Structure formats: C-alpha cells, structure tokens
Amino acid sequence: MRDFTYARAASVEDARRLAQQSGAMLLAGGTTLLDLAKCGVARPDHVVDITHLKGLDAIEVTREGAHLGALAKMSHVADDKAIRAEFPAVSEALWQAASAQLRNMATIGGNLMQRTRCAYFRDPNSFAACNKRQPGSGCAARGGITRNHAVLGTSSSCIATNPGDLAVALVAFDAIVHLGDRKVPVDDFFLLPGATPDREQAIEPGEVITAVSIPASAAARRSTYLKVRDRQSYEFAAASAAVGLDLEADGRTIRDIRVALGGVATKPWRAHAVEKALKGKTLEPETVMRASLLAMEGAIAQGDNHYKIDLAPRVIARAILKVGGLA
Numbered sequence: 194m195r196d197f198t199y200a201r202a203a204s205v206e207d208a209r210r211l212a213q214q215s216g217a218m219l220l221a222g223g224t225t226l227l228d229l230a231k232c233g234v235a236r237p238d239h240v241v242d243i244t245h246l247k248g249l250d251a252i253e254v255t256r257e258g259a260h261l262g263a264l265a266k267m268s269h270v271a272d273d274k275a276i277r278a279e280f281p282a283v284s285e286a287l288w289q290a291a292s293a294q295l296r297n298m299a300t301i302g303g304n305l306m307q308r309t310r311c312a313y314f315r316d317p318n319s320f321a322a323c324n325k326r327q328p329g330s331g332c333a334a335r336g337g338i339t340r341n342h343a344v345l346g347t348s349s350s351c352i353a354t355n356p357g358d359l360a361v362a363l364v365a366f367d368a369i370v371h372l373g374d375r376k377v378p379v380d381d382f383f384l385l386p387g388a389t390p391d392r393e394q395a396i397e398p399g400e401v402i403t404a405v406s407i408p409a410s411a412a413a414r415r416s417t418y419l420k421v422r423d424r425q426s427y428e429f430a431a432a433s434a435a436v437g438l439d440l441e442a443d444g445r446t447i448r449d450i451r452v453a454l455g456g457v458a459t460k461p462w463r464a465h466a467v468e469k470a471l472k473g474k475t476l477e478p479e480t481v482m483r484a485s486l487l488a489m490e491g492a493i494a495q496g497d498n499h500y501k502i503d504l505a506p507r508v509i510a511r512a513i514l515k516v517g518g519l520a
C-alpha cells in the first residue's frame with residue numbers, strides 16, 4: 194500500500210494548480226490510472242479528481258466540426274447521432290475499443306493519455322529494464338516476445354505500440370487537442386519515442402486536456418474504422434485503419450483521402466504516402482492495394498511481429514474499398 198493525497202478539483206484552474214504538485218496525477222474515469230497503479234507502474238503522490246468539473250462533458254457537432262469535452266464518456270461519443278453521421282470512423286473506433294463497462298466509465302481525455310500495453314512496461318516486478326518506465330534502464334522487449342510491438346516509428350530505446358483506437362481516427366481527420374487555451378494538432382500531441390520514450394504526449398505538468406475538436410470534412414463524413422485483432426471484442430489492435438474518402442462527381446475519382454494506422458506504430462500513424470498515391474486516381478482494387486503497401490515504407494520487423502508488415506496494407510486496402518462501396 195502506498196499513501197497518496199486525494200483532492201477534488203473545483204474548477205479547471207484548480208485542477209491545473211493541484212496537478213502542478215510533484216507526483217500528482219489527474220483522475221477522470223480511472224480505468225487506466227487504477228490499472229497502472231495496481232501493476233505498480235503509476236505511483237501517484239497526489240490524485241486530483243476532475244470527474245465533477247462542469248461543462249467538460251459536452252458533445253457538440255456544428256457545420257464547422259465536432260467539439261468533444263475531455264470528460265465526455267467514450268460510450269456517449271460513440272453513440273452520439275451527429276458523431277455517427279458526420280464522423281463514423283470516430284464512432285466506430287470508440288465502439289471497438291475496450292468493453293462496454295470500460296467505455297461507460299472512460300473519458301475522451303483519459304483515452305488520449307493511456308499508456309502502452311507492452312507487457313514488459315506493465316510488469317515492473319519481473320522486468321527492471323524499460324526505458325519508458327525508468328529512463329536509461331534498457332528495453333526488456335528487445336530479444337523478448339515482440340508479437341504486439343511496433344514496426345514503424347521505433348527507436349533503439351523503445352519499440353512499444355500506442356494502443357489507442359480513437360486517436361487513430363483523430364489523426365486521420367486533423368483533430369486538435371485543447372489544453373485550455375493551448376491548442377496542439379493531434380499528430381504533434383503524440384510523440385515518437387526517440388531517446389525519451391518516457392514522454393508519450395506533448396503535455397506539460399499541470400496541463401489539463403479540456404477538449405478535442407475535429408474539423409468537418411467530406412472525407413470524415415464518408416469514413417470507417419477497421420480493427421483487426423486476435424479476437425473480435427475486448428482486444429487491442431494487431432493492425433487497424435481509419436480511412437475517409439471523398440469522391441468526384443463521377444463516383445470513382447478520388448478527390449480526398451485520409452488514412453491513419455493503429456496497432457503497428459509507436460504513435461497513431463498518418464499514412465501520407467498512401468494518401469498522396471491515391472489522390473486523383475480511380476478507385477479500383479489493384480490501385481488501392483498497390484498504394485496501401487506504401488504505408489510500410491521504413492517499417493522494421495522486431496522478432497515476432499513481421500506479420501504486421503503484411504497485415505497492415507491489407508487492412509488499409511480493405512477499409513478503403515469498404516468505404517468506397519467496393520467490398
């Protein structure tokens with residue numbers, strides 16, 4: 194048992210003040226915090242409860258886009274009629290994440306802050322070496338079981354995947370993370386491990402995610418999220434793709450396309466090369482499959498995870514063909 198203080202923040206300003214204490218952690222739905230505390234990875238000295246802050250659970254969709262309050266529950270956003278109509282990939286990504294019980298508790302802000310599922314990271318009693326948990330200690334995954342580890346964005350310090358589903362859809366549609374007045378494009382919010390894998394998100398001590406906004410677009414309106422995993426529910430992605438498509442009036446020429454990948458990289462991964470190869474092209478299976486292979490440029494297999502290099506382009510292609518009405 195470790196002692197910690199508990200304080201219920203009265204306002205966002207109060208939460209920021211309390212979160213600046215050394216060893217402070219925010220408590221939203223608690224589904225990640227409790228999980229990590231139980232396995233000995235999270236060791237907060239101060240828990241700052243933000244669950245009752247007013248106005249942070251809003252879900253609004255206008256002509257400009259969506260505004261998701263940081264305390265909006267995953268299940269509420271997934272089920273929101275306007276989100277389902279304007280951002281189907283966002284709704285589908287949330288529906289396919291975790292379990293119904295977790296989605297009813299977990300929040301949008303907490304979801305973006307979840308940590309990797311690397312088994313070595315989550316077992317400090319058995320594995321001392323983990324640069325993400327203890328900078329400079331090494332990486333137990335290298336030479337270990339790497340079936341779920343990343344093939345893109347890795348560094349010599351860390352090869353762990355980012356496990357989130359929602360974040361993949363947000364990266365595809367250029368969402369913005371609101372940290373009060375400071376706004377960060379979601380692609381910049383998630384950091385590559387480099388030499389500092391302990392830092393996963395571009396958030397400073399004392400900052401609080403207040404909302405996420407997603408600009409409206411034709412591609413977001415015609416979108417999907419495809420998640421391939423070892424079992425059909427309650428499982429993280431082996432590979433996933435968020436795809437959005439906008440076609441010219443002929444119904445075949447690609448005007449705009451968005452592609453982002455999950456389960457294969459150290460951060461939610463925008464596949465710009467695939468998008469570039471397909472813009473202006475005719476939507477047909479062979480072209481789509483050939484372009485999808487470009488997502489794996491620079492991929493490096495790490496022991497047991499070579500299958501991801503084969504799987505991910507197929508997931509992308511299937512998602513594009515599905516949203517294009519060809520699968």
Ligand SMILES: Cc1cc2nc3c(=O)[nH]c(=O)nc-3n(C[C@H](O)[C@H](O)[C@H](O)COP(=O)(O)OP(=O)(O)OC[C@H]3O[C@@H](n4cnc5c(N)ncnc54)[C@H](O)[C@@H]3O)c2cc1C
Nearest residue numbers: 219221222223224225226290291300302303304306358402
């Ligand atoms: C068994 C299991 C299976 C899961 N499967 C999936 C899955 O398939 N896909 C998926 O995407 N996720 C999955 N998850 C992760 C789940 O979605 C997250 O646990 C959840 O979204 C976290 O939200 P929360 O509100 O409970 O966060 P909390 O546990 O309250 O907080 C998580 C972290 O975020 C910080 N935080 C919370 N809110 C804020 C804020 N507003 N600003 C700044 N920091 C904040 C906290 O300090 C803490 O560090 C799974 C989790 C479990 C336990």
Ligand code: SF4
Nearest residue numbers: 311323324332351352
């Ligand atoms: S892959 Fe990253 S999270 Fe996993 S043990 Fe290595 S350093 Fe730690």
